Amino acid sequence: MSQKSLTEIGAPVRHFTLQLSATRRGARLARLLTERQLDEWGEPCDAAAQVMAELASNAVLHGRVRGRDFRLALKLYADRTLRVEVTDARGDRPPRLPGPAPDDAEGGRGLRIVSAYAHRWGVVEAPAHGKTVWAELSLGGRHLPGNAV
Template sequence: MKSEIPLDTATTRTHCAQLTASPKGASIGRRIARQQLTSWGLNSAAPDAFHSALLVVAELATNASTHGRVPGRLFELALTLASTPRGGTTLRVEVSDCRGDRHPAVPASCADHSQSGRGLTLVGALADRWGSIPRHPNGKTVWAELDLPDPA
């Protein structure tokens, strides 16, 4: 029987990976996120947040490999688990790419039969906060934060 791993938030934990800006790179990013969040105990301590975080990573990594792609350049996935000043815990997902000229935007509407265009709408629904910031020298970082439930 598998024992549950308690979520340890005594210290800030960060994991970063650089990936090829391709569908395979996005897939590897999703796998890395699943492994890292599991090693931090998020899958058992906060399963809803765990699954939401995996969807957020999937959407942001796919966007970076599709819309932020620059041939021959990588994108970066960063996961940070940290205590907040309010006493809670936040998971921050950051995906950085080399296309600072292409800013993320939630579409005003999406056709019912469309097979794409809903990624940032999903991120907005799953994350407590999200946005983007410039990244030196000419890229951007799209980030999303999920507030984790109090284990008590």
């Protein structure tokens, strides 16, 4: 079965976007609001909430610019592909999947978690020198192996 790109699938059938403060509280809210929105759509998905938590945490830790917020977006497509996006103000700091780390390493696990849950993820430029880190998850029951795009 071939994997279609989102441009082949069409416009999302459901969409949710919100701007939050680039703080730890904002990152926690991103996860909670993702859970609530997916539940409202009838698409509860712990994996999507975990991915949002990791991307929002990275936006706060690595993408923060004083006085600028981060934006979260959820886009649900007809084939039940969910695209999770977090846009922050630091386009000069693109995420990279780190090499192997010792078990006691403090950082670097977030993108490994994203890769484990998402069937694709990547980063694109955003307006005002920012970046959007995105991940796509299949809510249709099938899970494709993770890989960075």
